[in-house]
Amino acid sequence: MKKLKWFSMLFGTVVLLSLPIISEGQDNQARQPQAPVPARQMVRRIVSPEILPDNKVTFRIYAPHTTSVAISGEWMNNAAPRENMARNDTGLWSVTLGPLPAEFYGYNFILDGVTVLDPSNAQIKRDGVRNASVLLVPGKESDFYAVKDIPHGTLSKVWYESLSLNLTRRMYIYTPPGYESDTKTMYPVLYLLHGGGGDEDAWTTLGRAHYILDNLISLGKVKPMIIVMPNGNANQTSALGDSPVLPVPEVRPANAPAAVPVTGRFEESLVKDIVPYIESHYRVLKDKNNRAIAGLSMGGGHTQRITLTNPDLFAYIGIFSAGARNVTDELENQFKVLKSKNPKLYWVGCGVSDPLAYQGSQNLAALLKKLEFKYSFRETPGGHTWANWRIYLSEMAPVLFK
Amino acid sequence: MKKLKWFSMLFGTVVLLSLPIISEGQDNQARQPQAPVPARQMVRRIVSPEILPDNKVTFRIYAPHTTSVAISGEWMNNAAPRENMARNDTGLWSVTLGPLPAEFYGYNFILDGVTVLDPSNAQIKRDGVRNASVLLVPGKESDFYAVKDIPHGTLSKVWYESLSLNLTRRMYIYTPPGYESDTKTMYPVLYLLHGGGGDEDAWTTLGRAHYILDNLISLGKVKPMIIVMPNGNANQTSALGDSPVLPVPEVRPANAPAAVPVTGRFEESLVKDIVPYIESHYRVLKDKNNRAIAGLSMGGGHTQRITLTNPDLFAYIGIFSAGARNVTDELENQFKVLKSKNPKLYWVGCGVSDPLAYQGSQNLAALLKKLEFKYSFRETPGGHTWANWRIYLSEMAPVLFK
Numbered sequence: 001m002k003k004l005k006w007f008s009m010l011f012g013t014v015v016l017l018s019l020p021i022i023s024e025g026q027d028n029q030a031r032q033p034q035a036p037v038p039a040r041q042m043v044r045r046i047v048s049p050e051i052l053p054d055n056k057v058t059f060r061i062y063a064p065h066t067t068s069v070a071i072s073g074e075w076m077n078n079a080a081p082r083e084n085m086a087r088n089d090t091g092l093w094s095v096t097l098g099p100l101p102a103e104f105y106g107y108n109f110i111l112d113g114v115t116v117l118d119p120s121n122a123q124i125k126r127d128g129v130r131n132a133s134v135l136l137v138p139g140k141e142s143d144f145y146a147v148k149d150i151p152h153g154t155l156s157k158v159w160y161e162s163l164s165l166n167l168t169r170r171m172y173i174y175t176p177p178g179y180e181s182d183t184k185t186m187y188p189v190l191y192l193l194h195g196g197g198g199d200e201d202a203w204t205t206l207g208r209a210h211y212i213l214d215n216l217i218s219l220g221k222v223k224p225m226i227i228v229m230p231n232g233n234a235n236q237t238s239a240l241g242d243s244p245v246l247p248v249p250e251v252r253p254a255n256a257p258a259a260v261p262v263t264g265r266f267e268e269s270l271v272k273d274i275v276p277y278i279e280s281h282y283r284v285l286k287d288k289n290n291r292a293i294a295g296l297s298m299g300g301g302h303t304q305r306i307t308l309t310n311p312d313l314f315a316y317i318g319i320f321s322a323g324a325r326n327v328t329d330e331l332e333n334q335f336k337v338l339k340s341k342n343p344k345l346y347w348v349g350c351g352v353s354d355p356l357a358y359q360g361s362q363n364l365a366a367l368l369k370k371l372e373f374k375y376s377f378r379e380t381p382g383g384h385t386w387a388n389w390r391i392y393l394s395e396m397a398p399v400l401f402k
Numbered sequence: 403m404k405k406l407k408w409f410s411m412l413f414g415t416v417v418l419l420s421l422p423i424i425s426e427g428q429d430n431q432a433r434q435p436q437a438p439v440p441a442r443q444m445v446r447r448i449v450s451p452e453i454l455p456d457n458k459v460t461f462r463i464y465a466p467h468t469t470s471v472a473i474s475g476e477w478m479n480n481a482a483p484r485e486n487m488a489r490n491d492t493g494l495w496s497v498t499l500g501p502l503p504a505e506f507y508g509y510n511f512i513l514d515g516v517t518v519l520d521p522s523n524a525q526i527k528r529d530g531v532r533n534a535s536v537l538l539v540p541g542k543e544s545d546f547y548a549v550k551d552i553p554h555g556t557l558s559k560v561w562y563e564s565l566s567l568n569l570t571r572r573m574y575i576y577t578p579p580g581y582e583s584d585t586k587t588m589y590p591v592l593y594l595l596h597g598g599g600g601d602e603d604a605w606t607t608l609g610r611a612h613y614i615l616d617n618l619i620s621l622g623k624v625k626p627m628i629i630v631m632p633n634g635n636a637n638q639t640s641a642l643g644d645s646p647v648l649p650v651p652e653v654r655p656a657n658a659p660a661a662v663p664v665t666g667r668f669e670e671s672l673v674k675d676i677v678p679y680i681e682s683h684y685r686v687l688k689d690k691n692n693r694a695i696a697g698l699s700m701g702g703g704h705t706q707r708i709t710l711t712n713p714d715l716f717a718y719i720g721i722f723s724a725g726a727r728n729v730t731d732e733l734e735n736q737f738k739v740l741k742s743k744n745p746k747l748y749w750v751g752c753g754v755s756d757p758l759a760y761q762g763s764q765n766l767a768a769l770l771k772k773l774e775f776k777y778s779f780r781e782t783p784g785g786h787t788w789a790n791w792r793i794y795l796s797e798m799a800p801v802l803f804k
Contacts, residue, residue: 065514067467112467116518122531123643129524134643149570149639149646156558158582168551180560180683237551241525241536244551281582 046092048120049107049135055099057135059107061119064091066111073107074132074385075100082110102139103387104208106132125205128197129240143215144394145208150218151177155210157200159238162273165265169231170238171274172200174210175282176217176224186283188290188401189226190316191270192393193299199239200231206386212394223401225292226282230274232299234265267306271313289344292400294318296389297357304364308334311341316400318347320392321384323360327367339373345399346375349392354383448494450522451509451537457501459537461509463521466493468513475509476534476787477502484512504541505789506610508534527607530599531642545617546796547610552620553579557612559602561640562679566671571633572640573676574602576612578619578626581685588685590692590803591628593672593716594795595701597723601641602633608788614796625803627694628684632676634701636667669708673715691746694802696720698791699759706766710736713743718802720749722794723786725762729769741775747801748777751794756785 048060059071069085075098076082085093106125108115117124118133125134136142153176162169179187192209194202203209209227216222237243279286293314295303300322307317308331324331346368350361361377368375378395380388450462461473471487477499478484487497508527510517519526520535527536538544555578564571578589594611596604605611611629618624639645681688695716697705702724709719710733726733748770752763763779770777780797782790 061516063514063516065469066516111513111516111518112465114463114465114468114513114518115521116513116516117533119517122528122533124526124528124533126524126526131519131524131526147644147646152561152570152572154558154560156556158556159554159579168554170554177561242549244549 046120048094048118049133051135051137052096055102055137055139056096057098057100057137058094058096059085059109059118060092060094061085061109061111062090062092063111066093068110068112069093070110071095071097071107072110072115073097073135074105074387075103085109098137100135100137102137102142104142104145104390105135105137107135108132126201126240127206128199145212145215145390147211148215148218150214152214153177153210153217154180155204157242160273160277162269164269164272165234167237168244169236170200170242171228171230172204173229173278173282174204174213174227176213176226178224179226179283183283185224186285187224187226188292189228189278189282189284190397190400191228191230191274191291191293191314193230193232193293193295193302195232195295195297195299195321198299199233199236200229201239203227203229207389207393209393212390213397216394216397222397225397225401226278226284228274228278230266230270232266232295232302234269264305267302267309270302270306271310275313288312289315290401292316292318292345294320294347294393294396295322296320296392297322297384300357307343308338311338311343315343316345316347316396317343318345318349318392318396319361319364320349320389321351321354321357321361323348323350323357323362323364324367325360325363327363332367332371335367335371335373339371345396346373347378347392347396347399348375349378349380349388349395351380351382351384351388353381354388356384448522450496450520451535453537453539454498457504457539457541458498459500459502459539460496460498461487461511461520462494462496463487463511463513464492464494465513468495470512470514471495472512473497473499473509474512474517475499475537476507476789477505487511500539502539504539504544506544506547506792507537507539509537510534528603528642529608530601547613547617547792549613550617550620552616554616555579555612555619556582557606559644562675564671564675566674567636567667569639570646571638572602572644573630573632574606575631575680575684576606576615576629577684578615578628580626581628585685587626588687589626589628590694591630591680591684591686592718592799592802593630593632593676593693593695595632595634595695595697595704597634597697597699597701600701601635601638602631603641605629605631609791609795611795614792615799618796618799624799627799627803628680628686630676630680632668632672634668634697634704636671666707669704669711672704672708673712677715690714691717692803694718694720694747696722696749696795696798697724698722698794699724699786702759709745710740713740713745717745718747718749718798719745720747720751720794720798721763721766722751722791723753723756723759723763725750725752725759725764725766726769727762727765729765734769734773737769737773737775741773747798748775749780749794749798749801750777751780751782751790751797753782753784753786753790755783756790758786 046060046062050058070082072082083095085095087093109118121133123134124131153174156173158173159168159170192203217224291314293303300319307314350357365377382388448462448464452460465471472484474484485497487495489495511520523535525536526533555576558575560575561570561572594605619626693716695705702721709716752759767779784790
């Protein structure tokens with residue numbers, strides 16, 4: 001098996017040029033090596049996904065003994081998001097879809113009803129406890145988070161003591177290009193919070209926050225800043241597999257509305273543990289006007305509560321796909337206090353088709369309007385999606401620290 | 403679909419306690435929501451893998467319309483590494499294997515001949531262009547790289563300019579616990595190189611180098627050190643998906659012997675670009691006695707060539723599962739020069755069942771013996787595997803910088 005794999009990998013690229021689509025794929029990888037055969041017959045590489053010049057995409061899987069093969073992708077907005085794939089006479093299934101809009105998508109194959117990843121695509125994203133194969137369709141709309149040949153910031157996985165949660169926990173920290181080379185410049189900080197079902201990995205793997213900032217910094221559109229991406233689940237040390245507790249995934253509601261009751265413990269730990277850690281370990285500006293906070297969904301709820309209970313801490317506040325389920329007198333009074341502190345930005349973004357957060361965002365906007373609290377409201381098409389959250393980060397970041 | 407997912411995730415954990423194995427799994431995830439049904443019937447969570455108290459492991463997949471289901475795992479050493487799974491009358495397939503030795507394993511399911519990941523297991527490792535589901539069987543033998551509730555170092559993804567390769571490239575850097583808190587301590591550095599088919603991600607995702615060091619540091623068995631893990635493929639900027647070139651995976655021989663011809667360009671760039679970058683950006687000790695280098699397979703070849711052509715640079719040298727295919731006069735002369743520089747450690751490790759490197763390691767050892775060049779030779783059971791490379795790192799690190 002090892003030798004077969006080696007041969008096939010060694011000759012794969014070369015022969016691929018003349019025979020881009022070969023039958024006989026995954027099946028053979030698990031078989032024992034047979035007697036030597038010519039190299040051309042030993043090639044097993046299936047190209048999937050293949051992005052065509054017009055952004056149509058061909059997906060392929062070799063599954064000669066499977067009865068039905070379908071694909072489900074994040075670009076499918078219909079109620080039953082799947083497309084059947086067609087089998088050729090060798091057992092290679094394929095479908096060409098699109099042209100697809102330029103976007104970063106997840107997709108899965110469905111083999112006789114079982115949802116699996118694309119075996120030919122090494123690129124995967126994990127969203128909580130679910131994985132999907134990924135596809136970046138290039139173009140104008142996905143350009144702001146594409147990886148480019150420009151200076152890149154450093155992405156670090158940093159462990160810190162949370163005294164308030166009594167845990168050693170992990171966060172991701174983005175430091176902009178130049179941070180490590182220079183020893184004098186002080187930077188502003190954006191605290192960026194994920195949603196329910198997510199963890200400290202989400203804003204980079206799914207949100208591509210580091211590449212969004214690299215690109216905006218390179219274009220001179222944002223002030224270079226540090227981004228801190230903590231784990232918002234108060235009882236978790238870190239993402240699945242990097243946690244010292246046994247790796248039994250805790251199942252959480254992926255699309256829970258922001259108003260689901262939470263204990264406030266993460267919010268407390270951000271203020272008591274995370275901000276002090278950052279301000280004692282990084283070259284950062286330590287005043288309110290150089291601190292921003294934003295979060296999506298559950299993280300939007302975190303952001304709202306943190307800033308209402310600590311109105312002197314952040315001058316820039318972003319609420320993505322969250323809001324206020326119930327506008328109580330207490331909430332109104334808290335916003336009055338926050339308004340009196342004159343934050344420089346209260347940025348609210350929501351998709352018009354977001355069943356979880358649209359009404360809450362409207363409630364929040366109505367309250368802010370009533371209080372004559374200056375805010376920005378950004379409506380986008382679509383729903384409770386990373387496509388929207390990437391846009392919100394890219395639009396809010398340029399307004400920060402100005 | 404979104405709502406169904408949310409309900410099932412919300413109620414999953416609770417009901418799971420009474421009904422750990424439920425039929426109807428992945429199939430339903432792609433269906434449209436039906437009329438509301440009681441919560442117990444909406445639970446779809448399959449537990450796989452389930453590690454039993456005696457380290458037997460049960461694997462499960464719900465695949466009612468699949469004709470044959472098998473599993474292939476890295477613990478299987480026979481020629482045809484797969485075990486069939488059995489179907490129950492609901493369409494849930496399962497098999498209980500082991501007890502398995504304590505180890506970090508990859509495995510795949512094979513559905514009617516198609517190799518896929520375990521859909522119920524969110525944890526994945528990528529080895530070059532291939533993914534596998536992962537399983538950490540706890541016990542004495544895997545304890546040295548388990549994640550523990552101890553201080554953890556920082557793992558950073560750092561981009562640097564390689565003038566010799568004319569690329570902006572990425573490397574991973576481990577800084578030990580305390581590095582960021584203290585501003586005075588200077589650290590020694592280990593440069594740690596991956597093998598063919600790998601990239602800068604390999605030594606952490608597959609080798610668990612950061613957790614090995616965390617554990618050894620916590621036990622006081624090693625001197626706290628910085629570990630630098632570059633990308634050893636001279637024409638690559640970074641791992642798949644994080645590279646500004648289009649994401650067409652370059653296929654490389656995963657198990658290529660170390661003696662496959664290479665150009666020496668990566669070796670040159672390590673000396674000219676990477677070492678100077680580290681020594682100008684990190685608090686490191688900049689003398690030979692505080693520099694170590696080790697690599698596996700292709701990276702063992704890199705290590706050998708770098709240290710032979712720069713005999714004054716590193717006092718500690720590790721060659722894992724590599725060696726000398728041909729012992730030429732030139733090689734012998736180079737080793738004579740290196741010997742004259744009195745390196746403190748020349749550490750050679752190889753698996754006795756490694757068809758790719760065992761003879762080369764023997765050739766190298768014979769040459770060193772002939773030259774009366776002091777070296778360590780560590781033979782382990784098994785082959786060209788990460789199980790061995792994790793052991794070699796854990797055994798070499800305590801000998802460094804003493």
